[in-house]
Amino acid sequence: MIAIKSAQRLPRGLNVEWTDGMRAKFSNVWLRDNSLHMRPALIHLDLNPCPQILTKPWRIQKRPCSVDQRHIGAMIWKEPLVINGTVWPHLEKIPSVVTVETRFDGARVSLVDSVAALKRLHEEHSAYFRFMMENPIEYEHAFFKASHHLANVDRNEIVSAVFNNDFRSSQMTTDNLDLFYRSLKSFYNICCEMQQEIYINSDELLVVDNSQLLIGAPAQWGREMRVRIFA
Known part of the structure; x- marks a missing residue:
């Protein structure tokens, strides 16, 4: 699995960048990738693991x-x-x-x-x-x-x-x-x-x-x- 370089909170989701330069926006902190690249979804981040708290x-x-x-x-x-x-x-x-x-x-x-x-x-x-x-x-x-x-x-x-x-x-x-x-x-x-x-x-x-x-x-x-x- 390719390592994560950074993760940035968005008003209604999360923006993730990997070490190979690929980026994707996720709809919630469970990281269901809605981009065309479909990066692995099982990624552990130190975030609130309750997507229902996010307003979307x-x-x-x-x-x-x-x-x-x-x-x-x-x-x-x-x-x-x-x-x-x-x-x-x-x-x-x-x-x-x-x-x-x-x-x-x-x-x-x-x-x-x-x-x-x-x-x-x-x-x-x-x-x-x-x-x-x-x-x-x-x-x-x-x-x-x-x-x-x-x-x-x-x-x-x-x-x-x-x-x-x-x-x-x-x-x-x-x-x-x-x-x-x-x-x-x-x-x-x-x-x-x-x-x-x-x-x-x-x-x-x-x-x-x-x-x-x-x-x-x-x-x-x-x-x-x-x-x-x-x-």
Whole structure:
């Protein structure tokens, strides 16, 4: 096993560098490597060995034997690309939790910390952020339609986010389309830079906070994942 050179705490995980120069970010102190390099996970560090103490808007847990029947809906993601987004933004009340399970090992899922992305948008493009706060986005699907702001702010703190380009309505809530699309493009670029990719296996369940994360999946041959939505 290659020795560790350094380990640095992150707000929601750990950054590890090995003596051969390879680096990886881990989602918790159990060191489940979500990078493409898949370094050994059984690494002992002098850290708090309780990953539940870390505040992060997603987790991978053992898949239960029975299905939780409290979900309000479900869908299947197969091989095509699924663009990162809030799940079911066309509802007036956004579902709070999303779970993902797969039939086959090594299913790829992409995640974006939308709250952190919005904080960057506010810091780097404050005019765009203010514009989006003043102009909600319309979403629609089938017979459902809803309007949501990109960010929800409480006492000057961004607490949650809503965005899904696939469900965005053609109906605009602003006449300044140029500024609207430039604002969305800046937010999209930040999301691309912050996107992380994880893998889940058939015996695992991914649990996601739908108000804090944009979730999607890169195109992957042979993939079949079931996504369940909870109120």
